[in-house]
Amino acid sequence: MSSPKNRVRLAASFAVLLVAGLGVACKGFFVNPTVTSITIDPPDPSVSIGLTAQLTAAGTDSNGNALTLTGGTSCTGTTVCWSSDTPAVATVSTGGLLTGVSAGTSTITAASGTASATTTATVTLANVTNIMIVPNNNFSLPESTTASGTDCLTVQAASGGKNIDVTTSVTWQTSDTTILQVENGVDPMCVQSLAVSGQATVFAQYVSGTVTLTSNSITVTVQ
Numbered sequence: 001m002s003s004p005k006n007r008v009r010l011a012a013s014f015a016v017l018l019v020a021g022l023g024v025a026c027k028g029f030f031v032n033p034t035v036t037s038i039t040i041d042p043p044d045p046s047v048s049i050g051l052t053a054q055l056t057a058a059g060t061d062s063n064g065n066a067l068t069l070t071g072g073t074s075c076t077g078t079t080v081c082w083s084s085d086t087p088a089v090a091t092v093s094t095g096g097l098l099t100g101v102s103a104g105t106s107t108i109t110a111a112s113g114t115a116s117a118t119t120t121a122t123v124t125l126a127n128v129t130n131i132m133i134v135p136n137n138n139f140s141l142p143e144s145t146t147a148s149g150t151d152c153l154t155v156q157a158a159s160g161g162k163n164i165d166v167t168t169s170v171t172w173q174t175s176d177t178t179i180l181q182v183e184n185g186v187d188p189m190c191v192q193s194l195a196v197s198g199q200a201t202v203f204a205q206y207v208s209g210t211v212t213l214t215s216n217s218i219t220v221t222v223q
Helices: 004-029
Strands: 037-041 046-048 052-054 056-060 066-068 079-084 090-092 097-100 104-112 115-124 128-134 139-141 154-159 162-165 171-174 198-208 211-214 218-222
Touching: 037 104, 046 052, 046 097, 056 079, 079 090, 090 104, 090 115, 097 115, 128 198, 128 211, 154 198
Parallel strands: 037 115, 046 115, 139 218
Antiparallel strands: 037 056, 052 097, 056 066, 079 104, 090 097, 104 115, 128 154, 154 162, 171 198, 198 211, 198 218
């Protein structure tokens, strides 16, 4: 028959083993959260050249639980990495601080593990006073012809005493879409005449902050 002292020792040993077993079991239940989806706020941000905007990322795990994400360089767990596909237009710090570099758009990505999200950042010029189509000359085109050479158009924006090319950032308009066809997002923009003779004007619009600026007009004669 065991003595009371031995029974106490046996009970203590059993308690130690039980605690150790529970500790091992708990490790299987409490694991580091894995990010399965990410959202970026604000979506599609806009910032002026030389200015900044703070971006934040929110995550969820496989159970739909919200996760707090912080910026960093490990790109694992709840650490999210920021990047810009066009640093010449916009840069983003490890903490999600967006900085406008030049006019245009850049795709910003926030990633952690296999999860990622993207948003489009638009960089505009600050204090734009006017925009001008260059060259500022009227011209003629035969029917069903695309302009070439000196008849292709660009747009210059006046900002801070400098003229900056913003051709790919403007929206082109024509007074008669049955005579002329215009194309956005190209530099230079070469007008396309359609199979109808006549005259139509071409002009460009540029959004600077909350203001929409309209350029001079070019008259194109189709004959």
